[in-house]
Amino acid sequence: MGSEMAKGKPRSNRDHAQKKHRPDISDEVIAKQLEELLTPAIDAQASYYRQLDLRARILTLPLMVAAVLTLLWRDVPSVHELCRMLAREDLLWCRAVKVSQQALAQRFLEFPAELFERVFFEVLPRLKHRWQARQNRPLPTSVRKAHEQFEQIWIADGSTLEKLFRKLGSLQAIETAPLAGKMVTLIDLVTRLPVHIWFCDNPRRSDAKFEDQLRSVTPAKTLLLPAIPNSNGINLYRNKGHKVNEDRNDPVDVSSGYGPYFSEFRCA
Structure with missing residues (x-):
């Protein structure tokens, strides 16, 4: 019972x-x-x-x-x-x-x-400047070695936002509270500061659908890592327009080492 x-x-x-x-x-x-x-x-x-x-x-x-x-x-x-x-x-x-x-x-x-959002992006450069002025903590060895090959090391993290409270009059007629949407944040692994944030009303949108937005703000010589690696490690793909291995689209597994053209790759 x-x-x-x-x-x-x-x-x-x-x-x-x-x-x-x-x-x-x-x-x-x-x-x-x-x-x-x-x-x-x-x-x-x-x-x-x-x-x-x-x-x-x-x-x-x-x-x-x-x-x-x-x-x-x-x-x-x-x-x-x-x-x-x-x-x-x-x-x-x-x-x-x-x-x-x-x-x-x-x-x-x-x-x-x-x-x-505009206030947030106005504040970001000042936060980065403050981080550079007080930089006195050594970076982890893995980050330091990766930084020797890349100018930026960024992490992309997607999150589905929690259900909305139904206290709002516009939501009280709905039987179940809806999810609040989807957010993807791009974070600088070195400074630990956000680089960019995207929001989508559709909470079921796949993280992969944000690839175009990620590529649009990611410059060359950037290591872009997903927050959750696959079962074999993290998959890296080369930049579009790179002439080395032009006919190959297969990923390079970080767990097996940097590979011959690691500094030329970005993570998808």
């Missing part, structure tokens, strides 16, 4: 479990670093922001970026709690301000993700 009841019980999603009601406390040092890093990147988008005709008296681009960062950094459990925080305390570079939960929720639904 007990086993039958256990079988009939629906499986819970740990990511959708009830969260704590109190957000994490702020850290003044981290808040200051975030402000110094992001304020110039946000200011750089001011002209484009105005072109999109998204101007609002309160819910501006700086406030929306601060709100999203606060949601993630301080693990804020809901938009309702975020509104309470906005009313009683300064959030990063934004002063405390009263705003209704309905207005903030609607702004989140309408605000273009492209603006956050």
Whole structure:
């Protein structure tokens, strides 16, 4: 009887479990670093922001970026709690301000993700510069040896995003919560910083379908590795247009060694 009841019980999603009601406390040092890093990147988008005709008296681009960062950094459990925080305390570079939960929720639904993406890519060069300025940790031997052959060593990782919460009115009529989409991230193995990010609404899109996007941003002399190797190792393919072994498309297995033209290959 007990086993039958256990079988009939629906499986819970740990990511959708009830969260704590109190957000994490702020850290003044981290808040200051975030402000110094992001304020110039946000200011750089001011002209484009105005072109999109998204101007609002309160819910501006700086406030929306601060709100999203606060949601993630301080693990804020809901938009309702975020509104309470906005009313009683300064959030990063934004002063405390009263705003209704309905207005903030609607702004989140309408605000273009492209603006956050543009801020992200504006910040990346500064993060890389900071990494170069403080570089004092030796690279692993395998990475150092590969870096002797390649100018860049990048990793491509695809992830299916978790199911959406059905608290949104647009999702409550759906019987089961849909997956949030598919994301592929390109990461620099040396700096451990992201290089590029792609998003697709279709959560069932194969990682292989992102090959054209990966190739479009990958320069020559780059070792491009998948996050999950195949059973025999990682398959490497030569760059398009390379004249050595022009008639061959077979992969070179990293597990068997670099091979005669390893420095001429990129990973597919």
